[in-house]
Amino acid sequence: MSQTEAPSGKFAATDPFALVRDWLAEATASEINDPNAIALATVSPEGLPNVRMVLLKDIEDDAFVFYTNYESAKAGEILATGKAAFVMHWKSLRRQVRVRGLVEKEDGPAADAYYASRSLASRLGAWASKQSRPLKSRGALMAEVAKVTALKGPNPPRPPHWGGFRIRPxxxxxxxxxxxxxxxxxxxxxxxxxxxxxxxARLNP
Ligand SMILES: Cc1cc2nc3c(=O)[nH]c(=O)nc-3n(C[C@H](O)[C@H](O)[C@H](O)COP(=O)(O)O)c2cc1C
Ligand SMILES: Cc1ncc(COP(=O)(O)O)c(C=O)c1O
Known part of the structure; x- marks a missing residue:
C-alpha cells in the first residue's frame, strides 16, 4: 500500500498503459515530429550503459513494442541481459514518461504485420542494412539495396534478422x-x- 496521495488531474488513471496512450495522443497533437520517439537504454554484459532513439510502434495492454535489427548492438545487449529502459520526452507538453522492464522478442505474426505495413523501400532497407556493423561506403550500401531489390522482388518477406522487442515493464x-x-x-x-x-507513489521532484 502506498504511503502517498493518489494520482489526480492529468495523472489520474487506473491503468498506466492507458495513461501513456493518453499522453502520447496529446503529444501527437502538439509535437513537431516523432511524438513516439523513445530514448532506449540498454546495458552491456559488463555493465556499460548505451542509449539511442527508436520509435515506439505499439502500446499493448501490458507492454511496449519497437522494431529493429536483431544483429544490432542494442539487440545484442537486450538478448544478453533481457532488460531495457526508455524515456519519452515531449518538449511541447513539458512531460516525460520513464519505463524499465524485461524484454522479449516479437518475431511472430505481429512483427510480420508491422513489417508488411512499411514502405517497400524501408522493407528492402531492412534486408540491405547490417545495422551497427562497419560500412565501407555509402556506395556499398546502395549496391546492397540494388542487390536485394533484384533478389527479393516487390513483396519481400520479413528478414529473419529484423523484428520487434516487447518491453514488459x-x-x-x-x-x-x-x-x-x-x-x-x-x-x-x-x-x-x-x-x-x-x-x-508520488515522488519528490
Ligand atoms: C527519431 C529516431 C528514431 C529511430 N527509430 C529507430 C527504430 O525504430 N529502430 C531502429 O532500429 N533504429 C531507429 N533509429 C536509429 C537508432 O537510433 C540507432 O542509430 C540504430 O538503431 C542503431 O543502434 P544500435 O547500434 O545501438 O543498435 C532511430 C533514430 C532516430 C533519431
Ligand atoms: C533503422 C530504423 N529502423 C526502423 C525504424 C522504425 O520506423 P519505421 O518502421 O517507421 O521505418 C526507424 C525509424 O527511424 C529506423 O531509423
Whole structure:
C-alpha cells in the first residue's frame, strides 16, 4: 500500500498503459515530429550503459513494442541481459514518461504485420542494412539495396534478422513540469511483469 496521495488531474488513471496512450495522443497533437520517439537504454554484459532513439510502434495492454535489427548492438545487449529502459520526452507538453522492464522478442505474426505495413523501400532497407556493423561506403550500401531489390522482388518477406522487442515493464513513471522545478512525479511499480497489481507513489521532484 502506498504511503502517498493518489494520482489526480492529468495523472489520474487506473491503468498506466492507458495513461501513456493518453499522453502520447496529446503529444501527437502538439509535437513537431516523432511524438513516439523513445530514448532506449540498454546495458552491456559488463555493465556499460548505451542509449539511442527508436520509435515506439505499439502500446499493448501490458507492454511496449519497437522494431529493429536483431544483429544490432542494442539487440545484442537486450538478448544478453533481457532488460531495457526508455524515456519519452515531449518538449511541447513539458512531460516525460520513464519505463524499465524485461524484454522479449516479437518475431511472430505481429512483427510480420508491422513489417508488411512499411514502405517497400524501408522493407528492402531492412534486408540491405547490417545495422551497427562497419560500412565501407555509402556506395556499398546502395549496391546492397540494388542487390536485394533484384533478389527479393516487390513483396519481400520479413528478414529473419529484423523484428520487434516487447518491453514488459516493472516500473512506469509519469513526470510533468512544475513551477520553480517543483515537478509532479508518480511512479507505478509492480513486483514482476506478470503481476496485475500496481503500486503508485508520488515522488519528490
Ligand atoms: C527519431 C529516431 C528514431 C529511430 N527509430 C529507430 C527504430 O525504430 N529502430 C531502429 O532500429 N533504429 C531507429 N533509429 C536509429 C537508432 O537510433 C540507432 O542509430 C540504430 O538503431 C542503431 O543502434 P544500435 O547500434 O545501438 O543498435 C532511430 C533514430 C532516430 C533519431
Ligand atoms: C533503422 C530504423 N529502423 C526502423 C525504424 C522504425 O520506423 P519505421 O518502421 O517507421 O521505418 C526507424 C525509424 O527511424 C529506423 O531509423
Amino acid at each position: 516493472v516500473e512506469i513513471e509519469f513526470w510533468a513540469d512544475g513551477a520553480h522545478r517543483l515537478h509532479d512525479r508518480f511512479r507505478w511499480t509492480r513486483a514482476d511483469p506478470s503481476a496485475t497489481e500496481w503500486e503508485v
